[in-house]
Amino acid sequence: MPGLYFDELMVGQMFDHPLRRTVTEMDNVLFSSLTHNPALLHLDEEYCRTETEFGQRLVNSAFTLGLMVGISVGDTTLGTAVANLGWDEVRFPHPVFHGDTIRVETEVLELRESRSRPHAGIVTFQHRAYNQQGKLVAICKRSGLQLKRPQAVRA
Structure with missing residues (x-):
């Protein structure tokens, strides 16, 4: 499914992305290891069970951010993005x-x-x-440079 061009987007436009993803232990451990994040909150089940309020490991928030943005790509920016310019107001409630x-x-x-x-x-x-x-687990603003429709450039 291709992304949309700049001129096809409207302020207030909403996308309820059909892709969903169940996060696995492998996702969390592999991502944390690949990014050199040794936090016990992501890797040590016993520590989390006995020493934290959560009682279990937390998924690395950088993975959650990447997954959230990645799920959006097919409907919004796939093939039409020039560059990601930044993420702002990133929160994990x-x-x-x-x-x-x-x-x-x-x-x-x-x-x-x-x-x-x-x-x-x-x-x-x-x-x-x-x-x-239905609990909000992540939110962010993302700015990107998006192509215009080719015919809009020629006009």
Whole structure:
């Protein structure tokens, strides 16, 4: 499924992404290991069971952020993004655990013509991720440089 061009997006547009993903222990351990994050909260089940309020390991929040944005790509930016410009106001209001199934929704917050690239515009998205109980587990604003439709560039 291709992404949308800058001129196909509207402020207030909502996407309820059909892709969902159940997070596994392997996802968490592999991601934490690959990114050199040795936090006991992600890797030590016994520590989490006896020493934390959660009683189990937490999924690495950087994985959650990447998953949230990744789920959105097919509907929004696949093949039409020039570059990701940044993430702002990243929050994790509820932890993600092994076995949680994540769904994501995206809202277009802002559209702005690029001053330096006439073939593109800047889009600000807000992504929200929820677990299977409907609890908000992650939220962020993401800005990206998005291509305009090819015919819009020629006009």
